[in-house]
Amino acid sequence: MLAAMSDSINGLLPDSLAIHADRAANETDAVVPPIWQTSTFWADSDESFLEKATTPGCDHFYTRTGNPNQTQAAMVVAALEGAEAAVVAGSGMGAITSTILAFAGAGDHVVAQQNLYAGTTSFLSGLATKLGIETTFVDQRDPARIEAAIRPSTRLIVLESPSNPLLRITDLQAVSGIARSRGIVTVADNTFATPVNQRPIEFGIDLVMHSATKYLGGHSDLIAGAVAGTRAYVDRVARVMSETGAILGPFEAWLLLRGMRSLPVRMERHNRNGLAVAQFLTGRAEVAAVHYPGLDEHPQRELAGEQMSGFGGMVSAEFRGGLAAAARFVNSVRLARRAPSLGGVETLVTHPAAMWAKTLEPAQMAEMGIVPGLVRMSIGLEDARDIVADFEQALELVAAAGE
Ligand SMILES: Cc1ncc(COP(=O)(O)O)c(C=O)c1O
Known part of the structure; x- marks a missing residue:
């Protein structure tokens, strides 16, 4: 379940690490690690049983506390993020x-971004408050606001850059500096960027987390997550996962590992296609604003360039015609499909105001900047010309309807 970087892969570059970082955890001669589809592992003596039971992260005892497929996937995540360990x-x-639960409890305070994945916002403002954890949400574009929100009881700062769905950028170095000097732990959701485009640990962030369902898996065929950081911090998170049962099954871990093999190559195309679509949308009369950190017009383009080496496949656009125009666009695309999630090989579009209507209060959405005319696009690996042609015909229908 837990993994540290192995000596045998020291010195390899990231593209090679995606393919070989888990080698030391494959004790068979199969080039592709087999799936350890077992809930439990036997021991040949009381001593060996006890040793396995008491070794943190042992991946040959019981699959809720560890499994070789989890270890292998975690090793690749750790290597790609430049972290000591991952789970x-x-x-x-x-x-x-x-x-969050590993670092905050009753009476503790969390500072989080206002523009954040809605599920994280919903947890922090719902269940976490029931557990006595209070959160202050702030506009992360200004690190001074994060600093101002800190209290003596602040234990954790929750970041996400670029953010979902508005692609806002957080100054990772500035925030980690503010937190470090006060002994506050920082966690950054790196789902949109991926470690190919951004490694938050290099900017002093303590823990990096992912919805591995997205780019890491990359094929829209699994639900998974990952957290990377120092061994001590990752151990704390792993313990909560094991106690709450938030662990990954062996087959999903195997699928995740397979997906990550091609992450660097996929991201090259996502980066190219994302930029091509963002540039195309920028020139369209039906679109009032395009959010993509690689665009010269992005208000945080400089900061994005300092901490990212590519800008990914996520683009969002605000339609001049508001709700009606956004809905017509989403209803009119033919190649792209309307679906939640992102980061897969195929282009998907969503209408965040409709998607989150039952999870977030209208005021919360407004605070987060989710306007009714916003459409989020996960630009896939198709030929960019096909994606642009599809979006163009949908925009023509928006224009024809006078929206
Ligand atoms: C940025 C971000 N973080 C976290 C999550 C949650 O991930 P999952 O759906 O794998 O639980 C998502 C899902 O869309 C996301 O976009």
């Missing part, structure tokens, strides 16, 4: 909630 989770929400 995989049953979902991105399993990763984020386990991290």
Whole structure:
């Protein structure tokens, strides 16, 4: 379940690590690690049983506390993020909630971004408050606001950059500096960027988390999460995961490992296609604003360039015609499909105001900047010309309707 970087892969570059970082955890001669589809492992003596039971992260005892497929996937995540250790989770929400619960309890305070994945916002403002954890949400574009929200009881700062769905950027270095000097733990959701484009640990962030359902898995065929950081911090998170059961099954861990092999190559295309679509949308009269950190027009383009090496496949656009125009666009695309989630090989579009209507209060959505005319696009690996052609015909229908 837990994994540290192995000596045998020291010195490899990230693209190679995606393919080989888990080698030391495959004790068979199969080039592709087999699936350890077992809930439990036998021991040949009382001593060996006890040793396995009391070794943290032992992956040959009971699959809720460890399994070789979890270890292998975690090793690749750790290597890609440049972290000492990582742990995989049953979902991105399993990763984020386990991290929050590992570092905050009753009476503790959390500072979180206002523009944040809605599931994280919902947990912090709902279940977490029932457990006595209070959160202050602030506009993360200004680190001074994060600093101002800190109290003596603040234990954790929850970040996400670029953020879902508005692609806002957080100054990771500035926030980690503010937190470090006060002994506050920082966690950054790196789902949108992926470690190919951004490694928050290099900017002093303590823990990086992922919805591995998205780019890490990359094929829209599994639900998974991951957290990377120092061994000591990851152990704390892993313990919560094991106690709450937020762990990843062996088959999903195997699928995640397979997906990550091609992450660097996929991201090259996502980066190219994301930029091509963002540039195309920028020139369209039906679109009032395009949010993509790689665009020169993005208000935080400079900061994005300092902490990201590519800008990913997530683009969001605000339609001039508001709700009606956004709905017509989403209803009119033919190649792209209307579906939640992101980061897969296929282009997906969603209408966040409709998607989150039952989870977030209208005021919360407004505070987060989710306007009715916003459409979020996960640009896939198709030929960019096909995606642009599809979006163009949908925009023509929006224009024809006078929206
Ligand atoms: C940025 C981000 N973080 C976390 C999550 C939650 O991940 P999961 O759905 O795998 O639980 C999502 C899901 O969309 C996400 O987009």
